Each structure stands twice: as C-alpha cells, then as structure tokens.
Amino acid sequence: MSEYKKDLEKKLTPIQLEVTQNNGTEPPFKNEYWNLTDPGIYVDIISGIPLFSSIDKFESDCGWPSFTKPLDVKEIVEKLDTTFGMRRTEVRSKTADSHLGHVFPDGPPPLGTRYCINSAALQFIPVDELEEKGYGEYQRLFA
Template sequence: MAENKEELKKRLTPIQFEVTQKNGTERPFQNEYWDLMEEGLYIDIVSGEPLFSSKEKFESNCGWPSFTKPLKEEKVTEHLDTTMGMRRTEVRSKNADSHLGHVFPDGPPPEGMRYCINSAALKFIPKDKLEEEGYGEFRSLFED
C-alpha cells in the first residue's frame, strides 16, 4: 500500500518532499549527487525503485545529476511541462509518481538525451553495498 502524503512528509526531508511531491527543484551545484561519479545505483527516494545507473551518468555542467537514459524505460514516465513559461518534458517515477526532473535532447551520443534529475528524488546505493541494501540483482551492471 502506498504511503499517504502525511507519512511521506514524516519520512522524507523537506527538500525531498518538496521535489518529489510538489514538483520542486533543488538548487544547482548545491545538491548531494550533482558531482558524484562513484559506481552504483540511483533509486527513487519514495519507492526504492531502481531508476538510474552510474554507468549512464555523465558530467553535464548543469548542476544536477545527469544520465543518458533510465535503467529501464518503463520505470519512468514523461509529461509535457509548461510551467515557468517553458516547454519541457518532465520525468516522473512510474510506481511512486515522484517528480524526478526533466529530460532534454542535448545529451551525449548515442542516445542524445540528458535526464536532468534532482538529487533529492534519489538515493544512491554504492556498488559494494548493493547486496546488503537488497539490490544484488544489479551487481552485474558493474562487473567488467
């Protein structure tokens, strides 16, 4: 059963709640994962659903974590966002419906996409902690 907003408000930090439940955005270059390049998995802070891998993370100089693609396309949804006088594509987690960030068509080849994701919407699981955190099935992503 999904948590209600009051339960989430107690469990998440204020910025995590603002970003995931109120479509907020954290400050660029002042968030937890914008420059983290360690190998591991990025999961939805609300549901624990694996969303992105460090294998697809790249330095975009935008101030937020950026990925070329999600771990599995079907785990995220895309929606037209016309707020703030712009036309953008919002990215949400499918299972928890958490606001994650936006996707732009200015990423590196071959995908050419930049999933610009708020750190506050994610939890990072380092590759050496995957098993103990319950994500051992993803260990093979980081083996040469």
C-alpha cells in the same frame, strides 16, 4: 492513497518532499549527487525502485545529476511541462508518481538524451552495498 505516499512528511526532508510531491527543483551545484562519481545505482527516494546507474551518468555542467538513460524505461513517465513559460518534458517515477526532473534532447551520443534529475528525488546505493540492500541483481552492471 498509494502505499508509498503514507507519512511522507515523517520520512522525507523538506527539500525531498518539495521536489518529489510539489514538482520542486533543488539548487544547482548545491545538491547531494550532482558531482558524485562513485559506482552504484540511484533509486527512487520514495519507492526504492532502481531508476538510474552511475554507468549512464555524465557531467553536463548543469548542476544536477545527469544520465543518458534510465535503467528501466517502464519505470519512467514523461509528461509535457509548460510551467514558467517553458516547454519541456517532465520525468516522473511510475510507481511512486514522484517528480524526478526533466529530460532534454541535448545529451551525448549515441542516444542524445540528458535526464536531468534532482538529487532530492534519489537515494544512491554504492556498488559494494547492492547485495546487502537488496539490489544484488544490479551488480552484474559493474562486473
């Protein structure tokens, strides 16, 4: 068992557990970060590893946080997902092996990707708290 997987029932809310460990999906437009516009980074709720930045976040009208790209592509794993009779690409965090959401080819230019991510899989770190929470190296993104 990964060090990150210990005692998750005690560390996570029921929706965080369902999304990250059981490939669940939270309701659109009724989740913590779908319309958050504050500057900062989004980290994996389980491992704390930075995944996305508010700089790459955009309003996609889908009801979940949407990003054009991850902070580090090496921390993202993409897998074919054929559940519910659909063919789409699941996005997981590499280190914690958590379900994050899906990536679609309908994002804005120039990349054209939309990482549609469940808020329940993320923790938001505001730019003014980056240093104190150990993410000071990411302040350069907002300079």
